Amino acid sequence: xxxxxxxxxxxxxxxxxxxxxxxxxxxxxxxxxxxxxxxxxxxxxxxxxxxxxxxxxxxxxxxxxxxxxxxxxxxxxxxxxxxxxxxxxxxxxxxxxxxxxxxxxxxxxxxxxxxxxxxxxxxxxxxxxxxxxxxxxxxxxxxxxxxxxxxxxxxxxxxxxxxxxxxxxxxxxxxxxxxxxxxxxxxxxxxxxxxxxxxxxxxxxxxxxxxxxxxxxxxxxxxxxxxxxxxxxxxxxxxxxx
Amino acid sequence: xxxxxxxxxxxxxxxxxxxxxxxxxxxxxxxxxxxxxxxxxxxxxxxxxxxxxxxxxxxxxxxxxxxxxxxxxxxxxxxxxxxxxxxxxxxxxxxxxxxxxxxxxxxxxxxxxxxxxxxxxxxxxxxxxxxxxxxxxxxxxxxxxxxxxxxxxxxxxxxxxxxxxxxxxxxxxxxxxxxxxxxxxxxxxxxxxxxxxxxxxxxxxxxxxxxxxxxxxxxxxxxxxxxxxx
Numbered sequence: 166x167x168x169x170x171x172x173x174x175x176x177x178x179x180x181x182x183x184x185x186x187x188x189x190x191x192x193x194x195x196x197x198x199x200x201x202x203x204x205x206x207x208x209x210x211x212x213x214x215x216x217x218x219x220x221x222x223x224x225x226x227x228x229x230x231x232x233x234x235x236x237x238x239x240x241x242x243x244x245x246x247x248x249x250x251x252x253x254x255x256x257x258x259x260x261x262x263x264x265x266x267x268x269x270x271x272x273x274x275x276x277x278x279x280x281x282x283x284x285x286x287x288x289x290x291x292x293x294x295x296x297x298x299x300x301x302x303x304x305x306x307x308x309x310x311x312x313x314x315x316x317x318x319x320x321x322x323x324x325x326x327x328x329x330x331x332x333x334x335x336x337x338x339x340x341x342x343x344x345x346x347x348x349x350x351x352x353x354x355x356x357x358x359x360x361x362x363x364x365x366x367x368x369x370x371x372x373x374x375x376x377x378x379x380x381x382x383x384x385x386x387x388x389x390x391x392x393x394x395x396x397x398x399x400x401x402x403x404x405x406x407x
Numbered sequence: 408x409x410x411x412x413x414x415x416x417x418x419x420x421x422x423x424x425x426x427x428x429x430x431x432x433x434x435x436x437x438x439x440x441x442x443x444x445x446x447x448x449x450x451x452x453x454x455x456x457x458x459x460x461x462x463x464x465x466x467x468x469x470x471x472x473x474x475x476x477x478x479x480x481x482x483x484x485x486x487x488x489x490x491x492x493x494x495x496x497x498x499x500x501x502x503x504x505x506x507x508x509x510x511x512x513x514x515x516x517x518x519x520x521x522x523x524x525x526x527x528x529x530x531x532x533x534x535x536x537x538x539x540x541x542x543x544x545x546x547x548x549x550x551x552x553x554x555x556x557x558x559x560x561x562x563x564x565x566x567x568x569x570x571x572x573x574x575x576x577x578x579x580x581x582x583x584x585x586x587x588x589x590x591x592x593x594x595x596x597x598x599x600x601x602x603x604x605x606x607x608x609x610x611x612x613x614x615x616x617x618x619x620x621x622x623x624x625x626x627x628x629x630x631x632x633x634x635x636x637x
Binding site: 213266269318 | 534536537539541542543544547550554562635
């Protein structure tokens with residue numbers, strides 16, 4: 166469903182992605198981890214073309230993301246994305262945040278969109294906040310709304326870019342619970358995350374990145390059981406220490 | 408202190424001052440503000456574009472307009488626009504624009520340069536992530552600009568936009584060079600006819616002050632009502 170073929174990207178002379186190749190099948194949950202600056206976020210942003218890349222190919226649903234003839238807005242509308250800092254639209258109510266793209270991009274009627282939005286808000290436990298503005302919600306609540314906003318487009322896959330990194334510790338679980346629910350429902354997911362508990366619980370595979378390279382791409386049990394590379398071992402020993 | 412002054416002249420000329428003068432001043436302000444904000448926003452978007460074909464002309468326009476005195480622009484347009492218009496439509500005679508429309512066009516184009524700089528700052532004040540979020544949802548350029556970036560930019564910049572409008576309101580008095588009767592022009596005429604310069608100009612100052620000051624109070628109120636909850 167999502168395929169990276171030898172993707173390389175440079176910021177000026179600095180290479181952020183080095184020849185990255187991997188594949189995400191339909192229904193798979195992939196967790197991407199690695200030290201900061203290793204290119205994890207850049208990698209998943211290549212999937213919906215938020216980050217252009219200079220070499221290689223990213224294929225989503227048989228469409229090449231970088232190709233000129235690809236209708237990028239249309240492709241993006243089929244891939245949900247959740248950001249580290251939520252990025253809800255602060256001048257719109259929660260419901261309008263969910264409705265906007267449904268109406269403007271998918272062409273749904275306002276009634277249809279609102280019904281869908283309310284159903285999804287119920288799913289993430291936010292139905293009682295539908296009329297509020299993002300600024301009135303806690304971080305965890307905002308992130309749950311952001312997940313619902315992505316789901317409202319009936320995406321074929323969801324991308325998560327460190328969805329819990331900006332949250333207070335006590336709010337992390339409410340967001341992870343929603344993500345676990347999604348994974349169990351068979352959503353194709355690519356998550357940049359340091360939540361190793363989450364990875365163990367639902368991920369099919371773990372991708373470990375360092376300095377722009379995919380160092381390890383292994384089934385979850387193998388990654389945690391016997392990571393092959395030394396860098397992955399060091400990384401794991403550092404974050405699983407406590 | 409005021410012996411020898413005649414303040415009745417004000418009362419006598421009120422209908423003329425407001426019906427003729429102030430109506431023109433307010434009409435010009437409103438038209439130039441709306442036109443200037445729309446055109447200025449487009450200029451700002453052009454200036455922030457990555458296409459050189461868009462950002463270079465926009466930057467040149469803004470810098471040129473901002474480095475020329477307004478009076479000069481008013482003159483230039485008044486004398487040039489008829490010829491440019493005639494050239495554009497291929498007419499032999501200069502087209503008649505009239506002092507009123509000439510001043511509307513001039514002020515719109517001139518103020519647009521200032522509004523453009525304000526809106527540019529406004530657009531840049533919207534976090535980059537908001538744009539990413541809009542794009543990730545599949546919104547195209549005009550949609551994410553129209554529904555996400557500009558509404559926030561506008562709210563963030565509202566006080567500055569209105570301050571600029573107050574300056575515009577005061578600047579409209581420069582139309583006297585085209586012998587248009589705006590509020591100040593009307594007062595000047597009466598002042599000279601009746602020899603009551605001090606009285607009339609004092610009155611004009613008070614009126615300008617009241618209007619400008621109430622506008623700035625309005626800015627404060629609007630700002631609170633439209634503020635984004637963060």
